[in-house]
Amino acid sequence: MPPKTQKHETSASNKRKHNHLFNEKSPYLQQHAYNPVDWYPWGVEAFQKALKENKPIFLSIGYSTCHWCHVMEYESFEDEEVANILNENFVSIKVDREERPDIDNIYMTVCQAMTGSGGWPLNLFLTPERKPFYAGTYFPKTERYGNPGLIAILNHISNLWKTNKVSVLASSEQIVKVLQTTVNATGGETLTEETLRHAYEQLRDNFDLLYGGFGPAPKFPTPHNYTFLLRWWKRSKDPMALEIVEKTLERMGQGGIYDQLGGGFHRYSTDEYWLVPHFEKMLYDQALLAIAYTEAYQATGKTFYANIAKGIFDYVLRDMTSPEGVFYSAEDADSERIEGKFYVWTPDEVLNILGERDSKIFCDYYDVSNEGNYDEKNVLHVDKPLTTFAKLEGINLEQLQELLNKARKKLFAVREKRIRPNKDDKILTSWNGLMIAALAKGAQALNEPKYAQGAVRAADFILNTLRQKDETLFRRYRLGEAAIPGYLDDYAYFVWGLIDLYETTFEVKYLKTALEINKQMINNFWDEKGGGLFFNGKANEQLITQIKEIYDGAIPSGNSVALLNILRLNRMTGDQNLMKMAENIIKIFAETINQYPSGYTQFLCALDFAIGPTKEIIIASEPDQKDTKLILHEIWKRFLPEKVLLLHPEKDKSIEEIVGFIREQKAINGKATAYICKNYTCNAPTNNIDKIIQLIEER
Template sequence: MPNRLSRATSPYLLQHADNPVHWWEWSDEAFTEARATDRPVLLSVGYAACHWCHVMAHESFEDEATAAFMNDHFVNVKVDREERPDVDAVYMSATTAMTGQGGWPMTVVLTPDGEPFFAGTYFPDQPRHGQPAFRQVLEALAQAWRDRRDEVTRVAGDIGEHLRGATMAVGEQPLDDDVVAGAVRTLASEYDARNGGFGGAPKFPPSMVLELLLRHAARTGEALPANLAGATLTAMARGGIYDQLDGGFARYSVDAGWVVPHFEKMLYDNAQLLAVYTHWWRQGGGDLAARVVRETARFLLDELRTAEGGFASALDADTDGVEGKFYAWTPAEVVEVLGADDGAWAAGLLSVTDAGTFEHGMSTLQLREDRDPARWAVLRERLAAHRAASRTHPARDDKVVAAWNGLAVAALAEAGAVLDEPEYVDAAVAAARLLVDVHLDGDRLLRVSRDGIAGRHAGVLEDHALVAHGLLVLHAVTGERAWFDHAEALLDRALDAFAADDGGFHDTADDAEALVARPRDPSDNASPSGQSALVHALVRYAAVTGSGRHRDAAEEALRHVRTLAERAPRFAGWSLAAAEAVLDGPLEVAVVGDPDDPGHRDLVATAWASSRPGLVVAAGRPDEPGALPLLAGRGLVDGRAAAYVCRGMVCDRPVTTVEELRALLA
């Protein structure tokens, strides 16, 4: 019999709708039930593509005896972390404070007032590897709630006070060139010279750090950051973390060498990496960079695009209950598809061995060199077609998350402009239309939708910031004023509703549901923090409009991450990348002319080909009514399309040729 989750819109919650656990969604009603029945709340947080979430569900939440104990002693609440990042952030802070580590599935036990007194992640169904069984944990917690209530209440109160009082050390000085240069030196000291990337296993794609390194190289001309970024981007693109058949990156590598991924594919990773590889191609990444851009864009369009034009959140790691089954191969399987000669050649090219690089003698596909690209292109198509026809495709979490779609809009629009691929721009436009038509409710932005219907949860800071960022980039590419106007409204809402008294920003709005603590974290994780994302949008908006308010807000927010940037630059990469744009600019290029004029198109393409981190491009017709400040008053030169380049509110004379514009941007 389905439980209350059968009415949910989240695919993750719906996966648990047939559990014998009497799950509640996060709601006031659940906590009212806990108070009325004097039971603690068992909060379980995960997401649809999470492998160990599936394991724990199968072992424990589908077990009748375990579910019966949970139902008798707890009010059980299931949360999709992607739908409620605010709830996830608060209780992940508690989990890391109490255990020293975090992750999903996350299991937290709360008082009926929402204060946590126990936290952990995955628990097995039987004692294993030094971990107690989940049932043992439940029994101990139920006993503590019954027999040691004073102790439990004291612990919960202390943790609640800790969460409410936690603050980040704030720098008193701006995030200046010395801090950025020091961060690059720290990153170089943490660099894995053998494998690329930073640190050891598990190894995550450092998208935001790579963007910083590319921008720093472009601004300063230094070779070291360019080399660190290029070697890492090469290693990822040639490793097993990248899907060599259909494009797109897996969530992370379980080893240091990018060989064996955790196979889930997330929209936020692929949108960020699409942008980074586009920028690398622009800075000399060559054929490899261009290939990865096109294949990753193709993955987004073919695998994650929804019927409504948005982009789904993720593809699952598992198929038929086995992680990686869709992606791994044996030499015999490759030979069966391609024949003896081509199969042996392809297996060698892809590092598919008898010993295997994954489990059960299977191998992930790696492409460590470009050997006979024409032959490989034909065989790749045959392998991909066979895989699609004969293997169970990974399940898709088809909810549309506003923030991650903002990342996709920006990446596809820019890739389309840089590589002259109009299909990418069209896809960005369609996703932006969905965000505006479905996710915008008056001046409120809603976080998720599914099947074209918006969910009830309010957008958090990252949603407002990344959607605004995506719309500003889309406006720059298309010239359509509506995208700019919507971005402007989102930024105004962010400045009014999310601002903190000290100049930084909260992750939830001032009218959002009150939790045990108001989340506020400027550090980047798998995707940019809300604050660092907002800084990027504010800097771009200020460059286009000349708004001192937006520029000042961006620079003040950057001051708040100075200490983080000095101590842990790997978690401040997106803020440091924004600082590169501030230090380099604004560098504004306004191109005026008829969009159908080849001269106008060539000037716009030249502007987009520049890798200057402070560059902002605007294009439009001359003397258009209601033009943005960057375009206002700009006219043709001798009847020809013209480009106006300005730095720090000082403009060069307009130019009409590609060569002149390229020289000004050098």
């Protein structure tokens, strides 16, 4: 059974009549099921009502852990005055952007085009045919600090619809036309190593030398910026690329954006110092940041990065994992209607738990003061390295580490008794795919079998529960129901996870399934006319337009992830049709990416792989042999983003059904033997560990 989702404190379900969201499975929609606003879910019933009653649609898009979505609900959607205006003049529709990213993508594009910005809550007014004509984000109930009030907007839109509907319809048609022109990518340009260099230079020029990250506050993690920079550092040997990564990951790991007691990262930092976060925790951030920290550990060998990655994994496996072994979506920023309340401390609270001596050291190290750094309380953070602090305090380093470890455990135990933030317990195929990839990578680099076990459980659940008989995927699972045909992200992210899981466990079923789902993705999402992959596939609802996503924002685009998947599967199987498809994707998006390469850093990770040189490593041996494990350890502990890895055991030849060329690559003299090829040119097979290390370290 999933955990009980915290009852929305103002729903008053035992007093109020429910609206049309009552039977929805989404935690976000359930939060609004007892609003006086007569909300409908997105669907035919709402559209038909709007047509029949000749009313515009008020579309409100958000998600369950969105702080300002909660604020707008408290201020407006629980307010009888606002509800009466909406119910009388509009058909109101609520959408969970995490369940329906296709709807969110289209209408967010509209909002950004109309207003120059976007965010959530996302609020739009549509014709009954779903065509937008007015858009915005958060609106207070009444005008505040120059922000228009929702009541005034509703009255204005209602009057406009009744008195000048023709101009409204004309405006909506024009918006849709503009929207449709943004879909088509064009070929004609190429992407080269210079594209990678240009992206690096843009990131370098925007780098915050003092505090890490890019640009002013608020600062977002954007982990693929750092995984790209690590690849550029390895290619170019430019030390500044590595310095940017290390400075930022160190600052983030020491900052309040990282949960110093419980592990895991909050959504973003409200300041330039990575100190005070927006406190929600998203599964995709945990996955992508775990990958970034794991790769930084592989690249540098510094245990700090390994420890942060372990903190993320421990948090996810402890607090974000269902009894079935799959991963929940998010935790809220708020508890008891106060953002961050669950996470912050006063010196007196720490003193009461730790006693005078230990609390003084703890408060000094984590900068806990009477003045506070967040509403007179304290977000825990570290402002100096542990070794420096130990010298300043005159404390033995090992004793200090032991003291702080014990103190953290004591405070964590007390914190666990507080009222927790709401947990969004829906299961998303896409975000689970990212977490599977992260755990698989962590299992390799950190030599931790429980991470692989966690990835296997999640992958098997999705394959058994969210994969249909025709091999297509569902997007969401909650309360026993698998629903909503998967989008491009669901396919691309899950294939990513399966490839990494194969390279960790060498269970052939994961590679076989990755190839099958990748094929389904191409069949369902490929644009036969223009190339590239649509976000919506043949099984998805057809909206007012189709979008091809390529921008790598908070999460990487489906096309970017799919490109690297396709390239890796090509190298693993030798299927040249996959190579042609990858070349097509690179070509059609080249012009867009060349305009501002640093906006597409996950795509550039794939481009880095495509440019090469790549390494194909085949280990001919049994997986449980001691010498096999030694070779794998040497491979896994290194930062080798250019490699693919296959295992060819004698006892189980099922890999030969997928990778035909592997048949002749066998163990020599019963010893684990490495066949290492570089850009399709193979070295002589070897079972000498020093020679293997030399070959894998060659660029």
